[in-house]
Amino acid sequence: MEYIVLSLVLLGIGIYGLVMKRNLLKVLMSIEIIAAAASMNFAVFGSVAGDSLGQVFFILALSVDTAMTAIVIALVLIAYREYGVLDIWDLSKLKKS
Amino acid sequence: MSIFEAALAASLVISAFLALHLDETTYSIISFGAALTLLSAIFFYVNATFAAVFQIVVAVGAIAVFFLAGEMLTPKRKIQGRRSIIIGLLIAFLLSLPPILSELNAEVFSRSYNLAFPSALWKFRGLDVIAQSIVILTLALGIVMVLRREGRR
Numbered sequence: 044m045e046y047i048v049l050s051l052v053l054l055g056i057g058i059y060g061l062v063m064k065r066n067l068l069k070v071l072m073s074i075e076i077i078a079a080a081a082s083m084n085f086a087v088f089g090s091v092a093g094d095s096l097g098q099v100f101f102i103l104a105l106s107v108d109t110a111m112t113a114i115v116i117a118l119v120l121i122a123y124r125e126y127g128v129l130d131i132w133d134l135s136k137l138k139k140s
Numbered sequence: 141m142s143i144f145e146a147a148l149a150a151s152l153v154i155s156a157f158l159a160l161h162l163d164e165t166t167y168s169i170i171s172f173g174a175a176l177t178l179l180s181a182i183f184f185y186v187n188a189t190f191a192a193v194f195q196i197v198v199a200v201g202a203i204a205v206f207f208l209a210g211e212m213l214t215p216k217r218k219i220q221g222r223r224s225i226i227i228g229l230l231i232a233f234l235l236s237l238p239p240i241l242s243e244l245n246a247e248v249f250s251r252s253y254n255l256a257f258p259s260a261l262w263k264f265r266g267l268d269v270i271a272q273s274i275v276i277l278t279l280a281l282g283i284v285m286v287l288r289r290e291g292r293r
Contacts, residue, residue, distance in 0.1 A: 048238050049149050049152070049153070052153050052235055052236075052238055053152070053153065053156055055235075056153070056156050056157050056160065056235065057156075059157075059160065060160035063160075064160060066214075068165070068206065068209060068210055068213070068214070069160055069168070072159055072160060072168070072172050072206070073160060075172070075176075075202065076156050076159070076160070076175070079175075079176070079179055083179060083182075085191075086183050086186070086188040086191035087182075087183075087186050087188065089188065090183075090186045090187050090188040090191075091186065094260065095190070095256060095257040095259075095260040095261075096260045096264060096265075097188070097191075098188050098190045098191040098257060098260075099257070099260045099261045099264070099265050100265075101188070101191045101194070102190065102191065102194050102261075103265065103268055103269070103272060105194055105195065105198055106272060106276060107272065107275075107276075109198055109201070109202075110275070110276050110279045110280075112202065112205070113205075113279065113280070113283055114279060114282075114283060116205060116209055117283045117286055117287055119209065119213070120209070120213075120287070121286065121287075123213050129213055129214065
């Protein structure tokens with residue numbers, strides 16, 4: 044069950060991106076990596092257990108994740124059109140002013 | 141330990157880290173796409189074929205969308221220093237060590253349900269699939285409405 048280690052490392056990388064990166068696209072990539080790290084366990088453990096239910100859960104999670112990505116990209120586009128920035132800190136400064 | 145499996149895991153970790161570390165948007169998106177494709181390869185390796193196919197389909201879509209968004213929205217920046225890239229590569233290599241050293245393996249559980257994929261999908265999670273399709277349709281309509289409203293403004 045050492046795939047948990049791989050999943051944890053990917054989770055750590057995603058959290059690093061969320062904390063350290065200011066670009067909205069990078070933040071979105073971080074969320075994608077975290078989601079991939081979590082949903083990977085469904086597919087791997089389901090396959091290891093010998094049934095397909097894990098893959099079914101993985102596909103359900105993946106489709107929700109993809110829909111969420113579409114929403115976030117739409118929000119990023121709107122934020123860029125409205126304010127011309129992709130930086131999270133700059134957006135938070137706009138909120139204060 | 142399978143060397144191929146360890147190489148896949150290490151490459152996945154390295155490409156995921158580089159996707160976040162590299163400043164150049166194009167390289168970052170290429171690295172992100174590589175990470176998703178390597179994840180799909182891992183699924184193939186553990187015999188999760190359907191998951192692998194879905195993952196690679198989503199990866200292709202995600203890469204296309206990220207390329208478009210990245211090229212449209214990101215201004216050209218100064219070139220990232222070689223030192224920063226080398227440091228990033230070193231960190232990514234160090235991060236890839238735990239999955240290799242911990243000997244990835246896919247042991248078979250003693251208890252197995254032997255469910256085929258279609259029966260698992262439709263008999264056990266049929267309602268979920270229908271409900272999720274409604275949710276995704278609603279999300280798509282919402283995105284279209286938001287973008288149309290922005291376009292009018």
